[in-house]
Amino acid sequence: xTAAKYRWVRAxxxxxxxxxxxxxxxxxxxxxxxxxxxxxxxxxxGIGCSSRLPHYVKTVSLHAIHGRAVPYAMGIKLxxxxxxxxxxxxDGDLMAIGGNHLLxxxxxxxxxAVILMDNSVYGLTRGQAGPTLPAGLKVKAVPKPNLQTEIxxxxxxxxxxxxxxxxxxxxxxxYTARLIxxxxxxxxxxxxxxxxxxxxxNNIMTREWYEKRVYKLEEADPQWDPVVRHEGETEAKIRKAxxxxxxxxxxxxxxxxxxxxxxxxxxxxxxxxxxxxxxTPPPLQPIARDGKPAVDLEKLxxxxxx
Amino acid sequence: MDIKFLIGGPQxxxxxxxxxxxxxxxxxxxxxxxARREFWSNIAGGRHSYxxxxxxxxxxxxxxGNSVDLALTLDGHAVLEHIHHLKxxxxxxxxxxxxxxxxxxxxxxxxxxVKRLENFARELGIEPTVGGFVKYLREIGVETIGVPxxxxxxxxxxKQGIVSPALLARFVNTFVVALGMxxxxxxxxxxxxxxxxxxxxKVEVVxxxxxxxxxxxxxxxxxxxxxxxxxxxxxxxxNGNEASALGKIAGGIRMLTYYPITPAxxxxxxxxxxxxxxxxxxQTAVVFQAEDELAAVAMATGGAVAGVRSATVTSxxxxxxxxxxxxxxxxxxxxxxxxxxxRSGPSTGQATRQGxxxxxxxxxxxxxxxxxxxxxxxxxxxxxDNVKVANWAERYRxxxxxxxxxxxxxxxxxxxxxxxxxxxxxPVPPVVFPQLxxxxxYPLEEVVPPRLLxxxxxxxxxxxxxxxxxSGDPEEDPQVVVEMFKRRMAKLKLAEEEIPTEDKVQYFGPxxxxxxxxxxGSTKPAVLSALEELEDVGFLYVKMLFPFPTAVxxxxxxxxxxLFVENNYLGQLAMLTKACTDVKPAAVAVKFNGRPVTxxxxxxxxxxxxxxxxxxxxxxxx
Numbered sequence: 001x002t003a004a005k006y007r008w009v010r011a012x013x014x015x016x017x018x019x020x021x022x023x024x025x026x027x028x029x030x031x032x033x034x035x036x037x038x039x040x041x042x043x044x045x046g047i048g049c050s051s052r053l054p055h056y057v058k059t060v061s062l063h064a065i066h067g068r069a070v071p072y073a074m075g076i077k078l079x080x081x082x083x084x085x086x087x088x089x090x091d092g093d094l095m096a097i098g099g100n101h102l103l104x105x106x107x108x109x110x111x112x113a114v115i116l117m118d119n120s121v122y123g124l125t126r127g128q129a130g131p132t133l134p135a136g137l138k139v140k141a142v143p144k145p146n147l148q149t150e151i152x153x154x155x156x157x158x159x160x161x162x163x164x165x166x167x168x169x170x171x172x173x174x175y176t177a178r179l180i181x182x183x184x185x186x187x188x189x190x191x192x193x194x195x196x197x198x199x200x201x202n203n204i205m206t207r208e209w210y211e212k213r214v215y216k217l218e219e220a221d222p223q224w225d226p227v228v229r230h231e232g233e234t235e236a237k238i239r240k241a242x243x244x245x246x247x248x249x250x251x252x253x254x255x256x257x258x259x260x261x262x263x264x265x266x267x268x269x270x271x272x273x274x275x276x277x278x279x280t281p282p283p284l285q286p287i288a289r290d291g292k293p294a295v296d297l298e299k300l301x302x303x304x305x306x
Numbered sequence: 307m308d309i310k311f312l313i314g315g316p317q318x319x320x321x322x323x324x325x326x327x328x329x330x331x332x333x334x335x336x337x338x339x340x341a342r343r344e345f346w347s348n349i350a351g352g353r354h355s356y357x358x359x360x361x362x363x364x365x366x367x368x369x370x371g372n373s374v375d376l377a378l379t380l381d382g383h384a385v386l387e388h389i390h391h392l393k394x395x396x397x398x399x400x401x402x403x404x405x406x407x408x409x410x411x412x413x414x415x416x417x418x419x420v421k422r423l424e425n426f427a428r429e430l431g432i433e434p435t436v437g438g439f440v441k442y443l444r445e446i447g448v449e450t451i452g453v454p455x456x457x458x459x460x461x462x463x464x465k466q467g468i469v470s471p472a473l474l475a476r477f478v479n480t481f482v483v484a485l486g487m488x489x490x491x492x493x494x495x496x497x498x499x500x501x502x503x504x505x506x507x508k509v510e511v512v513x514x515x516x517x518x519x520x521x522x523x524x525x526x527x528x529x530x531x532x533x534x535x536x537x538x539x540x541x542x543x544x545n546g547n548e549a550s551a552l553g554k555i556a557g558g559i560r561m562l563t564y565y566p567i568t569p570a571x572x573x574x575x576x577x578x579x580x581x582x583x584x585x586x587x588x589q590t591a592v593v594f595q596a597e598d599e600l601a602a603v604a605m606a607t608g609g610a611v612a613g614v615r616s617a618t619v620t621s622x623x624x625x626x627x628x629x630x631x632x633x634x635x636x637x638x639x640x641x642x643x644x645x646x647x648x649r650s651g652p653s654t655g656q657a658t659r660q661g662x663x664x665x666x667x668x669x670x671x672x673x674x675x676x677x678x679x680x681x682x683x684x685x686x687x688x689x690x691d692n693v694k695v696a697n698w699a700e701r702y703r704x705x706x707x708x709x710x711x712x713x714x715x716x717x718x719x720x721x722x723x724x725x726x727x728x729x730x731x732x733p734v735p736p737v738v739f740p741q742l743x744x745x746x747x748y749p750l751e752e753v754v755p756p757r758l759l760x761x762x763x764x765x766x767x768x769x770x771x772x773x774x775x776x777s778g779d780p781e782e783d784p785q786v787v788v789e790m791f792k793r794r795m796a797k798l799k800l801a802e803e804e805i806p807t808e809d810k811v812q813y814f815g816p817x818x819x820x821x822x823x824x825x826x827g828s829t830k831p832a833v834l835s836a837l838e839e840l841e842d843v844g845f846l847y848v849k850m851l852f853p854f855p856t857a858v859x860x861x862x863x864x865x866x867x868x869l870f871v872e873n874n875y876l877g878q879l880a881m882l883t884k885a886c887t888d889v890k891p892a893a894v895a896v897k898f899n900g901r902p903v904t905x906x907x908x909x910x911x912x913x914x915x916x917x918x919x920x921x922x923x924x925x926x927x928x
Contacts, residue, residue, distance in 0.1 A: 008768075010779055039742055040761040044608075047771075055768060055779050058744065060760040062611055063770040063778075064604065065634045071601035075608020075616070076760070078592050079561055083612065083761045104597040274582040274590055282590050283613030283759060287558030288731035293693075295555055297726050299584035304548070306333050306541045306720060 003028040019196030022170030029177035041084045044073040050090040050117035067097030080281040085112040096131040106160025108265040113183040113190040119198035127201030140203045154245040157191040164190035165257040217254035228259035312358040315380025318350025320479035325357035331500025333720035336535035340367040343716040347657040352414040369831035372906035378486040382436040383412040394447030402452030405437030466517040480515040484522035491528035539722035546714035551576035553692025560591045561609035561616040563602040569715035570619040570647040599624035603631040613759035617643035634771045636675025641699035648711040650900040659900030660713040662873035668707045676797040679852035681709040683830030713828040713902040739764040746776040810850035811858045819844035829903045836908035854886040863889040870894045897924035
């Protein structure tokens with residue numbers, strides 16, 4: 001399918017010039033590049049401007065409640081591992097109210113991708129400070145400078161155990177599409193941090209602000225290689241990623257870390273609980289035959305009988 | 307023949323093992339058992355813990371009352387805890403080596419209880435020691451059997467060549483159970499079977515305990531004549547958590563998510579232990595311990611979106627966190643089972659104690675959406691109702707709150723195996739299109755939307771927590787809002803029409819009784835046992851709490867006198883009945899001390915009601 005074919009009937013309801021348009025186009029492009037089957041792809045979001053994105057895409061989608069996109073998505077993925085599951089959300093949704101879920105997705109390494117659309121403000125409630133707004137900045141809708149120190153989303157993702165960690169900038173659609181496609185293709189939990197400026201409420205971190213700061217890792221260093229190719233180099237690659245993640249004066253874009261040697265949660269579940277998990281996903285297995293339980297109840301209670 | 311028993315001792319020091327030995331041994335002799343466990347919210351802190359129950363040659367075995375026929379105590383603390391639960395003709399087995407100890411020497415005893423004991427002793431002129439209280443019990447007609455546990459166990463150990471540095475601590479549970487079995491008249495064989503069951507695979511440990519039991523059982527004279535009997539049915543030995551998990555599996559639940567919380571966790575743990583499930587081509591299930599209840603309910607909802615029957619299990623505190631997501635399941639129209647194991651609140655409250663305080667919470671929720679709130683009252687219902695709620699969640703595509711409680715979770719029963727032929731599992735087949743289609747997830751003309759599944763239906767569709775139009779996209783046009791609202795709410799009427807009356811409300815006792823006790827959930831066995839001793843009193847047992855079965859309840863209660871009995875402070879079912887029917891409750895009997903309503907409680911409440919009391923507070927403590 002072409003990128004245009006992934007467009008849903010409704011037009012986006014974002015402010016003109018919003019960074020999210022770039023992410024949306026990048027999602028179309030990435031889905032087209034991967035030729036995803038819209039009926040087997042599920043976009044999941046929480047609440048916020050960015051969380052409206054699934055409504056503009058022709059795939060199955062679940063627009064859930066604030067902060068919980070990640071566990072909804074995990075439930076979908078674990079119930080049917082053959083689905084392609086992608087979470088989108090803003091910094092308030094994924095880093096503040098939903099921060100805990102992000103941590104735990106990382107350590108599980110469920111095979112799905114999370115796209116953070118970061119504009120450092122709460123747009124839909126009119127411009128309060130987001131969890132990624134640097135301390136000391138005063139955005140226009142709030143009366144005082146921000147007292148709370150910002151979260152570095154990639155630092156969090158690395159600590160949590162995400163096995164694919166990348167960052168992009170929404171006005172660079174081509175680059176964003178490439179990283180999103182790579183994240184979806186990645187085997188394990190992938191995290192893509194996209195700077196996606198809010199033109200209405202973030203009067204500081206604007207397009208100009210970002211474009212003065214961002215640079216691409218592979219352009220700055222042609223030898224840049226974030227991929228862990230054997231277990232022995234894991235620690236070294238984590239340290240290299242860390243070194244770049246903590247940069248704040250300039251903002252590196254690109255892939256910081258990628259490790260497919262870590263088993264996914266699905267693989268571990270199969271190894272530990274049930275060797276048939278994944279062959280036929282639970283929704284395709286019969287639960288009843290002629291109205292009677294498909295499970296062998298006699299065997300189930302056998303060791304409890306007197 | 308019925309024997310009411312209890313086995314008590316310091317928590318974490320063998321009292322649970324002792325109770326398993328006892329129950330399995332008695333079960334092996336052919337009896338039915340209905341018992342429950344009471345314990346503190348600690349693991350092995352040595353607080354007093356006990357199992358109280360009834361063994362019987364009939365089923366249902368009578369529910370526990372406020373006194374027992376036989377008390378097996380592991381230490382002097384246990385004797386003191388239960389002096390008020392013994393009466394003329396009861397039999398107490400205790401350690402005579404602790405006779406000189408005073409209540410305050412048991413450091414794990416509640417200070418408030420020490421004071422009450424001391425006051426009681428002062429008032430009655432009892433010497434405030436274990437021995438003094440035992441003497442008092444003897445005077446009121448309790449048969450007290452003092453055995454020097456330490457001395458006897460040491461002797462047995464020497465005789466049998468058992469070398470263990472802490473003989474008393476290691477064998478006291480087996481020793482006491484054997485004394486109890488001896489007093490009841492059951493021989494060594496049944497003690498041994500209990501020992502093997504409770505201690506399982508550890509061959510050497512089993513052998514040593516078996517030897518101790520064989521000697522101990524001979525130390526006492528039989529005082530009851532419990533003969534091995536042949537049960538009328540195949541029997542299962544399980545607790546409420548286990549019955550619930552197995553019911554889920556029978557009902558096709560294939561994803562269970564949870565965050566650890568008492569008394570729900572063992573539901574999930576039993577489910578987990580059953581994976582892979584037995585049965586051809588139907589063995590895969592997912593169990594998941596989430597990071598919190600917010601995630602647990604969201605994951606289960608996600609599982610249901612993907613097409614798997616999904617459930618999450620929790621208790622009041624966790625359920626409170628789930629409120630928003632349960633509302634979302636109602637809005638996005640996802641079939642979801644939430645098993646709410648109520649416990650004693652408010653807040654953290656008494657984590658390991660009984661309460662029915664969350665009825666109105668379960669019904670209320672955030673915003674208005676269709677849901678079913680359904681309660682079970684005994685272990686057979688816990689098992690079979692789990693199948694029903696799983697069917698309903700999928701049939702009506704809404705959240706079903708299955709109300710259970712701590713009393714049920716820790717009820718242990720040797721009981722007839724439920725009739726599997728009664729189980730019906732009714733999956734709703736998904737819609738499958740031959741070619742990729744964009745479809746409305748919420749067509750206006752369907753009360754229950756077609757079952758669309760990602761990856762299976764060949765369809766593109768949007769589900770949303772926002773008010774939406776039939777396509778699932780956000781919509782706030784007032785007319786569309788009303789249409790969508792009414793369409794969703796029409797599920798309630800459909801469920802009311804389709805679900806049989808006997809699944810909603812049941813009536814027991816004389817059909818034209820003028821006085822009717824009304825209750826719900828786990829008070830059922832106690833009320834039914836009490837009914838045997840009351841003349842011309844009926845019992846209206848409400849299982850469907852939402853949508854409330856107004857017409858049926860009115861038809862049973864109009865023109866009669868209704869006494870509500872509940873395990874909460876407010877009398878929440880009475881409140882609900884007042885709100886939903888023309889019925890005016892005559893009286894409400896409530897118990898909110900964290901202990902279940904017993905048979906004697908119901909009888910006492912009824913007596914007080916006859917004396918004119920209208921708000922009756924039940925305070926018994928067994």
